[in-house]
Amino acid sequence: MPTIYIDGKPCQAELGQTIIEVADGINNGGKQIVDIPRFCYHPTLSIAGNCRMCLVEMGLPKKKKDGGFETDEHGRPLTQWMPKLTTACSTEICDGMHVRTHHTSESVAEAQKGVLEFILINHPLDCPICDQAGECPLQEITYTYGPEGSRFEFEKVHKPKRMAWGSKITFDAERCINCTRCVRFYDEYTQTHELEIVQRGWNNYPALAPSANLDQNPYAMNVIDLCPVGALTSADHRFKARVWEMSATDTISVQDARCSSIRLWVRDNRVMRITPRENPLVNGYYIADDDRLNYQWINDNRLDGPSLKVNQEQQTASWPEAIEAAAKSIKSYPPDNVFVLASARASLETNFMAKSLANDVIQTSHIGYVPHAKGTDDELLIRADKTPNAFGCNLLGIDPVSQEQLSQDVKSGKIKCVIIVEDDPHFCLSLDALSKLAALIVMAYTKSESTDNAKVVLPAATFAEQIGAYINFEGVMQLTRPAKALKYQNRELMKDMALSRLDKHATQFDAWSKDQHKIDAKPGWEILIELAKCLGKTYPYQTAREIFQTISEQYNALNGMDYKSIGKFGKKLQPAQEEQTLL
Amino acid sequence: MQTGFETYKPMILNGTPDLHQIEVYEAEGGYEDLKKALQIPRSELVESVKKSGLRGRGGAGFSTGMKWSFIGKDKPRYLIVNGDESEPGSFKDRQIFEFNPHLLIEGCLITAYALEIKTCYIYIRGEYAKWIRIVEDALADSRKKGLVGKTLPGSDFSVEIYVHKGAGAYICGEESALMNSIEGKRAYPRLKPPFPAVVGLWGKPTIINNVETITNIPLIVRLGAENYAKIGAPDHPGPMLYGLSGHINKPGIYELPSGMLISDLIYKIGGGIPDGKKLKAVIPGGSSMPILRADMIDGVTMNAESLKKAGTSIGTAGMIIMDEDTDIVEAVARLTHFYHHESCGQCTPCREGTGWIEMIYQKFLRDEAEPRDIDLLLSICKQMEMRTICALADGAAWPVRFSIERFREEYEKHCKKPESPGWNYKMRAVSGV
Numbered sequence A: 001m002p003t004i005y006i007d008g009k010p011c012q013a014e015l016g017q018t019i020i021e022v023a024d025g026i027n028n029g030g031k032q033i034v035d036i037p038r039f040c041y042h043p044t045l046s047i048a049g050n051c052r053m054c055l056v057e058m059g060l061p062k063k064k065k066d067g068g069f070e071t072d073e074h075g076r077p078l079t080q081w082m083p084k085l086t087t088a089c090s091t092e093i094c095d096g097m098h099v100r101t102h103h104t105s106e107s108v109a110e111a112q113k114g115v116l117e118f119i120l121i122n123h124p125l126d127c128p129i130c131d132q133a134g135e136c137p138l139q140e141i142t143y144t145y146g147p148e149g150s151r152f153e154f155e156k157v158h159k160p161k162r163m164a165w166g167s168k169i170t171f172d173a174e175r176c177i178n179c180t181r182c183v184r185f186y187d188e189y190t191q192t193h194e195l196e197i198v199q200r201g202w203n204n205y206p207a208l209a210p211s212a213n214l215d216q217n218p219y220a221m222n223v224i225d226l227c228p229v230g231a232l233t234s235a236d237h238r239f240k241a242r243v244w245e246m247s248a249t250d251t252i253s254v255q256d257a258r259c260s261s262i263r264l265w266v267r268d269n270r271v272m273r274i275t276p277r278e279n280p281l282v283n284g285y286y287i288a289d290d291d292r293l294n295y296q297w298i299n300d301n302r303l304d305g306p307s308l309k310v311n312q313e314q315q316t317a318s319w320p321e322a323i324e325a326a327a328k329s330i331k332s333y334p335p336d337n338v339f340v341l342a343s344a345r346a347s348l349e350t351n352f353m354a355k356s357l358a359n360d361v362i363q364t365s366h367i368g369y370v371p372h373a374k375g376t377d378d379e380l381l382i383r384a385d386k387t388p389n390a391f392g393c394n395l396l397g398i399d400p401v402s403q404e405q406l407s408q409d410v411k412s413g414k415i416k417c418v419i420i421v422e423d424d425p426h427f428c429l430s431l432d433a434l435s436k437l438a439a440l441i442v443m444a445y446t447k448s449e450s451t452d453n454a455k456v457v458l459p460a461a462t463f464a465e466q467i468g469a470y471i472n473f474e475g476v477m478q479l480t481r482p483a484k485a486l487k488y489q490n491r492e493l494m495k496d497m498a499l500s501r502l503d504k505h506a507t508q509f510d511a512w513s514k515d516q517h518k519i520d521a522k523p524g525w526e527i528l529i530e531l532a533k534c535l536g537k538t539y540p541y542q543t544a545r546e547i548f549q550t551i552s553e554q555y556n557a558l559n560g561m562d563y564k565s566i567g568k569f570g571k572k573l574q575p576a577q578e579e580q581t582l583l
Numbered sequence B: 001m002q003t004g005f006e007t008y009k010p011m012i013l014n015g016t017p018d019l020h021q022i023e024v025y026e027a028e029g030g031y032e033d034l035k036k037a038l039q040i041p042r043s044e045l046v047e048s049v050k051k052s053g054l055r056g057r058g059g060a061g062f063s064t065g066m067k068w069s070f071i072g073k074d075k076p077r078y079l080i081v082n083g084d085e086s087e088p089g090s091f092k093d094r095q096i097f098e099f100n101p102h103l104l105i106e107g108c109l110i111t112a113y114a115l116e117i118k119t120c121y122i123y124i125r126g127e128y129a130k131w132i133r134i135v136e137d138a139l140a141d142s143r144k145k146g147l148v149g150k151t152l153p154g155s156d157f158s159v160e161i162y163v164h165k166g167a168g169a170y171i172c173g174e175e176s177a178l179m180n181s182i183e184g185k186r187a188y189p190r191l192k193p194p195f196p197a198v199v200g201l202w203g204k205p206t207i208i209n210n211v212e213t214i215t216n217i218p219l220i221v222r223l224g225a226e227n228y229a230k231i232g233a234p235d236h237p238g239p240m241l242y243g244l245s246g247h248i249n250k251p252g253i254y255e256l257p258s259g260m261l262i263s264d265l266i267y268k269i270g271g272g273i274p275d276g277k278k279l280k281a282v283i284p285g286g287s288s289m290p291i292l293r294a295d296m297i298d299g300v301t302m303n304a305e306s307l308k309k310a311g312t313s314i315g316t317a318g319m320i321i322m323d324e325d326t327d328i329v330e331a332v333a334r335l336t337h338f339y340h341h342e343s344c345g346q347c348t349p350c351r352e353g354t355g356w357i358e359m360i361y362q363k364f365l366r367d368e369a370e371p372r373d374i375d376l377l378l379s380i381c382k383q384m385e386m387r388t389i390c391a392l393a394d395g396a397a398w399p400v401r402f403s404i405e406r407f408r409e410e411y412e413k414h415c416k417k418p419e420s421p422g423w424n425y426k427m428r429a430v431s432g433v
């Protein structure tokens, strides 16, 4: 394996790799070897080399005429340093290459200062009102590598501001540093070519092609995260929260069967935005815009505390009352008339408890889930299956059941009582079936007309409020993490919760936190265990982790996994064992 | 220092009337060199171009034969003739388009044959509308004669030649930007390596040469490499199209052997400076090259070695002559405007530096500058030089750097007087923070 020397330190490298890749730790388990600042370079995009921020000094072993290497009097190979600084992002390594970064080279440090001074002369420096502030590479790199002031004393260039790039993105050309990441993203990742740089010199900026419509590009918003400054901001999140006010929780998206890795940003127990999280196993660096924008259902219109139907109207009830009522209702039907409708939207743990409730407690064989499919799979990330855990349901032996079939069985009187676990009654049952159904018990996230029909409504926690395992369509198991607190928080969950600066440092007198944003709901598995207890069977589980442990013991496909071994990128189930369990 | 220019007979711009017509060209022995070349093995042709010592006339002065020998194995390959000619002070390629387009076409055909290239693009800046028409007419004529686009006489090889019009940007003359431009992309220069000879137009091996360089190829075939190498300065041989512009009595393009004394060019060829004024400065080759003070040109000749010793470079041999009354700051200020306008804006230092420099020059022109602005200019130049994708940034920095190094007193003259109000005010404001 070739070796290169960065600031004198030997690093393993492979031919074809670039200096920046080696410095970023591509052969070091992703652990950075040395910091090299950059703006235009991005591992998923082609090399542009235009920001000139990653300049380093580079030298090669001095070659003799006969092909051998020149050495000094101690037999050490001599290095021929190149007269020009070179961009680390574009320079491929070769054996024996020497690299000097700003740590050891005056001229590199000076070049970095120079580039930053140039970038900033026409940058508006409106950080106090810029959404990017706090997570801005330009801010961070300037603080770390930049000059102390500016010698520029003229009026800055003026360019278009607040341009709407469709309804999802707002563009500020004055903040743009012309790194072309956004242009390259649409050229290379989505291959839709909506952007091109226009003008020349310092008047340059990326512009939308006259006929282009970014609203039709389902990945358009990724450029917001790619943009190393606040030139591209989310129309949805703009001016809603400062970065440091929010806590960031690493979790996964439940929009579709991809289960893209995301970060949930929460302030005062409300989700403020969603950004992608890098995951080579699942989604690479990007997410679909639906993954990013669809979070209002977590914040608003939530079921807050259980309710019972009394005289055709939902009336609030306490948890014990509601559970009691549900159990009583279930008991009043022969087991064969009861259907437990599990859900590909719920976690593996909740589905496992649903299955246990059906098979071991109620002792009915009627269990299934209704698949949600829409559109088609595309070549990038989006899946037609709009549920995150169909794979998990199948693995537990819960089979899909169609709305028609279930409605048919209700209408024919075969099924009289349905327990819906985290799904929408209107989606699972036709209207006439719903009206014919004797007892509907619903565990749901949001208020809707369809929950009004239920005998008992039990508010369930969303993925954003609990820990739980999901398996995507490719068999990659990942965990959701609690990002916002519930009203009666399980202390186990709190341990896993990320904290913002406000969470950590605000006092009780800083009126930023409102209790009304804490919802009275419980994780699905917890409700199911309470229900089971009322029906006469006690399960020993206090946490989702313990349920997972049991699943892991019972199903070979999980191969003895635990939460810890799932790790931050998730874990792919071994296909051979998968088949064994499914058989 | 052998010049012998008095007896030199021009071969490219030889003055024959209507030479752009194919009948006239053929009567003068045109396309004979092509026929001769087609009888020579390809490797021998490349070898003789190497031996001839021909250096590119597009600015960098790189050995043409050497460049050719780097061509990648992949096929198809392309030949591009660079006729973007946008550098202030350069207007020589235009003369070739106008007065001897067939020699250029012949050069293309020989080069293409030698390098097994079937497609050639002649890239001409769009403003050269008249000359584009002349070249297109000449191409049509030689097509009719069965040369372009047809199997070449006595061989099984055919070459297609296209004229591609630029849309008017200096940066399109940079070789890799030019390739992007032909491909229909924005003319951003590409990162090198890979070099065009390996990964060029459409990702294929591409040889790109200046118009004048290619026009020299038939001459090498005609004279033989040894005889060609004897013309002009040994390190930089061949006929050269010198451009004289600025304060000169007889501005124009003159074909003479390389290695001419700068002073001969000004006084013997160009007829001296109007009104008998004294010389103040010369930029020897297109505006990007370091400027020389009048007292620096003694014995300096127009070839790579001699100019290097004098602290400048030949560029395109388009000399800009400035008389004693020239305000150097004003002259360079005009150039800074050009580079600011023409920077493609891809690299940070060039995008921001060219504009900043121009603004500082405007301050000098308003006589509002302070001595520290001179050092600021030098510092900005240092931040631009050798740190960008293409050489435009260096070309933008050099006129500034070298005019300050060589004419600093002129800059000081434009500074405001120490006693004038506000002097040093800004400096305190900056350093006091």
Ligand SMILES: Cc1cc2nc3c(=O)[nH]c(=O)nc-3n(C[C@H](O)[C@H](O)[C@H](O)COP(=O)(O)O)c2cc1C
Pocket: B055, B056, B057, B058, B059, B060, B061, B062, B064, B067, B082, B083, B084, B085, B086, B087, B170, B171, B172, B173, B174, B175, B176, B208, B209, B210, B211, B213, B214, B390, B391, B392
């Ligand atoms: C900014 C810039 C502009 C250039 N413009 C021209 C031009 O107009 N014509 C030209 O022949 N070469 C131009 N060049 C040089 C070309 O990049 C290239 O070196 C040349 O065409 C090679 O031809 P030669 O080897 O025959 O000299 C330019 C270079 C730069 C950096």
Ligand code: SF4
Pocket: A175, A176, A177, A178, A179, A180, A181, A182, A183, A206, A223, A226, A227, A228, A229, A231, A232
């Ligand atoms: S908008 Fe952002 S990503 Fe696009 S070129 Fe400008 S700085 Fe780069």
Ligand code: SF4
Pocket: B171, B188, B189, B342, B343, B344, B345, B346, B347, B348, B350, B351, B388, B389, B390, B391, B392, B393
């Ligand atoms: S040096 Fe200037 S002209 Fe050349 S690529 Fe960079 S920005 Fe463009």
